[in-house]
Amino acid sequence: MTDSEYGICPYNAEHRILLFRLPGHIIKCKRNYRGPTLQICKFNATHRLPAEQMDEHLLECADYRKFHEYNNLQIALQARKSPPRS
Ligand SMILES: [Zn+2]
Ligand SMILES: [Zn+2]
Incomplete structure (x- = not known):
């Protein structure tokens, strides 16, 4: 396993999650999140x-x-x- 296979949870920097699990984790983590609203990057949810x-x-x-x-x-x-048409 290399570091690049892990992503950092946007809701808690202490959560290091396997990249392929990150979308599911984020949904769960968001439910417990009480901080300021985060914007979602248009290019990667x-x-x-x-x-x-x-x-x-x-x-x-x-x-x-x-x-x-x-x-x-x-x-x-x-x-x-x-x-291109001229
Ligand atoms: Zn998390
Ligand atoms: Zn992005």
Whole structure:
């Protein structure tokens, strides 16, 4: 097991959870959570953090990066298939 297979629970930093269990864990943990409301990252539902930290998070969010790389790839492929109309 490597560290990268674990994620940190957004509701309690002391919870280190196997990544594939994290979505289920988050649902359970949220029920007991009494802190400030966390925003859900648009690119990965297991990323939750205070609204004011979201911009900062997106700079390092791997799923955000993947999403944009994928879109850029699609745009590039699209452009190759159909030349832009003039
Ligand atoms: Zn937790
Ligand atoms: Zn994220």
